[in-house]
Amino acid sequence: MYKIAKHLAWLSIWRRKTRSLMVIMMIALSLGGLLGLQGLYDGMISHLINTTIRSDSGEISVYAKEYRLQKSLDYRLSSISNYEEVFSKIEGLETYSIRLEQEGLIATAHKSFGAILKGIYLENEQNFGQLSTFITQGDYSFGKENTAALIGSELAKKLTLSIGSRVIFTAQDASGEINSISFRITGILKTGNPSIDDSSVFVSMKQMSKFLNLQQSATQIALRVKESKQIRIIQKELQTLFPEADILRWDELYPLLIQMQDLIHIFNLASYAIVFIVAALGIFGVMLVSVLERMREFSIMLAIGTPYKMVRDQILLEASFLGCIGYMSGAFFGWLLLWYMSTSGIDMRSFEAGLELYGYSVVMYANIHLYYFVQAFFAVFFATLLSVIWPLLKLKKIKPIQMIQGKTV
């Protein structure tokens, strides 16, 4: 009997081809567009998180207690080799980067701004987050004598610096004395992370240690973890091993990113609600009209002995076919859109200023995840089920003999 219902349902949806195609297109376009948007928004936020992790926090960062509040060298990590020894024994750790930073004043002959000088190991940073990929001008190098610097793009713009320009950085050293250091710019970085682009200057760790008059010290050790499920485990382990330090995850260091991610999820849910309503209303409209105009036919079927269950199954299957074809077309369209946006990206150069203000890349790449398609399937599935309730209730109320004799519902 199910086979007959399926056959009838399939034939019936093509009775009014244009109407069925319209509703299929409506579902397909709204679903495809939604999948595209979801992937793009996810891609934007993932890019932001990825950039932040690569350029600064890693998955976990180690600070001396109070350092993040006071930003003073008095609260620094010392005896770095002890940390390094422990890190080498933790299997889940991929790599780490030791940084020593101090706030101060950067100046040219004409301008000066507050900035952060960061001592790093170039090779370590390359392994850690491929820092060289953020270079937009110049080289990823501290020069032949290891005395040059890399500078954030926005800071360079404010100081009107170019490759080869010289700057002077003034700050307090570890003993509280005011020191100055001069260096030439060899590279300009654009990470998308405003805390780096707007105010950071990178120099070699050797030069920084000498400038601050410190050895075996760091203000931050950023760690990369092999698998995200290990982040909390490693954090806990390190906190036990180094109770004198703050061991913080990237999401604790950048809570705004998590808020943005949550906002995107809420936005995606709202979008799903819209697609759900569009699909439900589309199928509902088609099914209601389709059932009402065939009341007589259903009455005949019931009169000659067709069980109500079979007629109900037929209507459910008709709606399901519409929903399924709409879903498959929408999923395919959405996948195409996502595939294009994940490989070629979307160039949003015309919104460059606004995007960069929030750290977004001007070329946006979409993410593709299987769960987008699973969520979309359930949205369309439930919309389909909901949409046939009213037509089925209408059908349940009919008295076949009245319809056969030409009375209306």
Added chain:
Amino acid sequence: MKLSHICKTFYPDSPKEIKALKDINLIFEKGEFTTLSGESGSGKTTLLNIIGGLDAATSGKIFFEGEEISAYSEEKMAKLRLNHIGFIFQAYNLIQVLTVRENIGFIMRLLKLDEVAINARILELVSILQIEDILDKLPGEISGGQQQRVAVARAVASRPKLILADEPTANLDSKNSERLMQMLRTLNEKEHVTVIFASHDRYVLEQSKRVIVLSDGAVIEDH
């Protein structure tokens, strides 16, 4: 089939109250070829619908093969109709998306008969009804006379014990009416199907073995 004290009142206890059937008592024997006749509004279609379980009597009892069916649930009644009663309606009422072949086989497939047997029965019926050449056409592609023959084929295909036909010739010309009646008569004789018509067509009345005349909801003649 036995009808005992059947009454049917539409809009009871209201100013529009209509007593459509009044104390009908009838027995239909197996293999009968009977017509319920009467003027328009005499109650013949109402009676036919009550016999077929499409409408419920206000009072009275109906027995089919000795079993009272008047208190059957809708589901049970639908099963009875599917298994034992074939319907032929005035307006053919075929399923528009199914081909002639599928329409004829529809009830047999609902009854889950063997597919080989279904196809054999379809070929047998289309040969009797002379509609072999339209087997794969849709109802919308064939004439009214052909549609009515398909409706007859659908009604008799599963070999029901009873066929109820409501004004089957009303939309047919005299030639097609004659052909239809001959076919039903042949099926009645060959397959011993009980056939009950509701009709005031003179030709149908002439062909019937028994005619029951109704007037104002009551039987006034039975011969």
